[in-house]
Amino acid sequence: MASASTTHTPVYPEYFADPYVWRAGKNYFAIGTGEHEASGGIGARVFPLLQSSDLQHWKFIDHALVPPASLVGTHFWAPEVVEHEHRFYLYYSAGFGDKGHQLRVAASDHAHGPFHDLGHALVDPNACSFAIDAHAFRDDDGQWYLFYARDFLQCSGDQRPGTALMAARMKSMTEIENEGQVVLRARHDWQRFERDRPMYGGRWDWHTLEGPFLRKHGGRYYCFYSGGRWENESYGVDYAVADHVLGPYSDAGGEARPRVLRTIPGGLLGPGHNSVITGPDGKTDFLVYHAWDSGMTARRMFIEPLVWTADGPRAQTLASVGQF
Numbered sequence: 281m282a283s284a285s286t287t288h289t290p291v292y293p294e295y296f297a298d299p300y301v302w303r304a305g306k307n308y309f310a311i312g313t314g315e316h317e318a319s320g321g322i323g324a325r326v327f328p329l330l331q332s333s334d335l336q337h338w339k340f341i342d343h344a345l346v347p348p349a350s351l352v353g354t355h356f357w358a359p360e361v362v363e364h365e366h367r368f369y370l371y372y373s374a375g376f377g378d379k380g381h382q383l384r385v386a387a388s389d390h391a392h393g394p395f396h397d398l399g400h401a402l403v404d405p406n407a408c409s410f411a412i413d414a415h416a417f418r419d420d421d422g423q424w425y426l427f428y429a430r431d432f433l434q435c436s437g438d439q440r441p442g443t444a445l446m447a448a449r450m451k452s453m454t455e456i457e458n459e460g461q462v463v464l465r466a467r468h469d470w471q472r473f474e475r476d477r478p479m480y481g482g483r484w485d486w487h488t489l490e491g492p493f494l495r496k497h498g499g500r501y502y503c504f505y506s507g508g509r510w511e512n513e514s515y516g517v518d519y520a521v522a523d524h525v526l527g528p529y530s531d532a533g534g535e536a537r538p539r540v541l542r543t544i545p546g547g548l549l550g551p552g553h554n555s556v557i558t559g560p561d562g563k564t565d566f567l568v569y570h571a572w573d574s575g576m577t578a579r580r581m582f583i584e585p586l587v588w589t590a591d592g593p594r595a596q597t598l599a600s601v602g603q604f
Contacts (some may be wrong), residue, residue, distance in 0.1 A: 288547045288597070290571075290580035292330060292338045297412075297579035298358040298491065301335070301557040301568045304391035308332045308557065309361070310568070311344055311370070312581065317356035320377065322347055323491040324342070327359045327372070329392060333562055341392050345370060348397040352382065358413045358491065358553065361391070362453075364424070365514055366591055369393040369453045371402075371414035371426075380405070383414045383428060385454050398454055402426065408459060410443075411551075417494040419525050424450040425445050427492040427503065433480060434466065442473060442487035445505055451523075463503055464489055464520045471507040472514070472538050491553040494525070495565075497588060500523050504593070506552035507538060511576075515550040516542035517569065519593060533592070540586075541569060541595040544603065550574065556586055567595050 290296075295315035295511045301308055304324050310330040317326040326341035332338045344359065353374030368388045376383030383402040386395035403411045408430050415427040435441055448460025466487030473591040477486040491506040501522045508514035512604040516538030520529035533539065541551050559566050570579040586595040 288440070288544075288571075288582070291336060291583050292331040292581045294328070294340075294576040294580070296328060296330075297570045298553045299468050299568050299570055299581040300358075300360040300555045301362055301583075302363070302391075303557065305361060306333065307391075308335055308336060309341075309391050310581065311359045311361055312570070313357050313359070314343070315578065320354040322354060325355045325394065330375055331392070331412040335557070335566060338581075339461060342394070344388075344393040345395045347370065347387055348374070348384070348395070348399070351467075352384065352401075352584055353380070355381075357381070360415055361395075362416045362418070363391070364418075364453050366393055367453075368393075368395070369416065369442075371416055372489050373412040373414065375410070375412075379410070381410050381412050383411045385414075385425075389455075400454075402454075402532050403428070403430075403459055412443075413491050414454070415492050415494065416453070417525070420496070424453065426456050426460070426495075427463065427494055429490040429492065431479075433484070438467045440467060440487045441484045442471075442489070443502065444487075444489045446483040447492075448527075464505065464531060466507070467531075468507075468535050470514065470516070473509045493555050494592075495556050497593070499523075501529075501595060503529055504540065504554055504556070506554070508552075510550065510552060513550050516540075517552055517554050517567075517595075521592070528581065539591075540593055541567065541598070542603075544597065548582075548597065549574065551582070 297313040299312040329344040330338040341575040359372040370386040435480040449454040473488040518538040519533040522529040549572040567586040592603040
């Protein structure tokens with residue numbers, strides 16, 4: 281598996297954005313956003329589901345989610361699956377293009393599905409009209425937390441308008457206690473999505489933080505996230521760190537550019553939306569993410585070792601080209 285770390289070769293040849301990998305028994309499973317649900321095409325099921333024994337060789341199983349009977353959206357994004365008490369929960373967002381996304385949860389008795397929507401939004405759409413990229417994290421004491429991204433227009437200090445990160449304590453696998461609290465707001469130029477973007481009846485210098493993923497390492501909480509514009513080379517992965525699961529989080533050191541993973545000319549284009557999984561040896565952490573093909577026609581899944589340096593987590597590919 282380690283030999284794939286510098287090849288910049290996707291581990292699965294088809295469109296597979298927002299990849300999330302988890303382990304169930306002896307097998308690894310990967311779920312992601314497929315081409316059709318990313319662009320508004322809904323079939324009998326959505327979200328391609330893959331299986332592997334080694335993180336290197338993947339086979340397609342089926343599409344995981346049976347869409348809700350009621351029309352909650354035409355676009356289905358960023359699925360993640362966790363297991364709790366022998367049941368599997370799939371978190372995702374549904375909406376209409378880049379408008380009106382809500383967080384949903386579905387369940388199955390099997391890792392391979394099918395998953396059926398449980399009939400309600402996790403965050404009230406009337407109070408939050410755009411919520412995406414749900415990530416469920418279980419702390420050492422067994423308590424679950426839901427991390428997600430939502431839009432902010434209010435700014436103070438160096439905070440910038442745009443999509444940013446939240447976290448909420450979960451009452452159950454299908455309910456959060458409240459909308460939660462801010463984890464991180466956009467503050468840096470590299471996180472800009474678009475200048476003068478028309479949004480919410482105005483025009484904004486819009487910034488984006490999305491795709492949160494939490495990993496506890498060395499007693500601290502690392503919230504990985506993607507920033508910039510997913511459609512171009514500005515996209516990359518950075519992190520914020522805290523001593524408590526709900527923060528406060530600091531991204532000090534990430535002012536100039538994303539530190540974990542970023543575009544490498546001639547190698548990777550617009551990499552981001554990561555998850556982290558421990559490999560078959562039980563020790564090595566791997567970074568799972570998508571990046572564009574050279575023609576920017578499809579996002580595909582890549583996997584490479586994650587290096588925990590004295591300065592924080594880094595993709596091994598950056599070391600191979602001297603970009604640490």
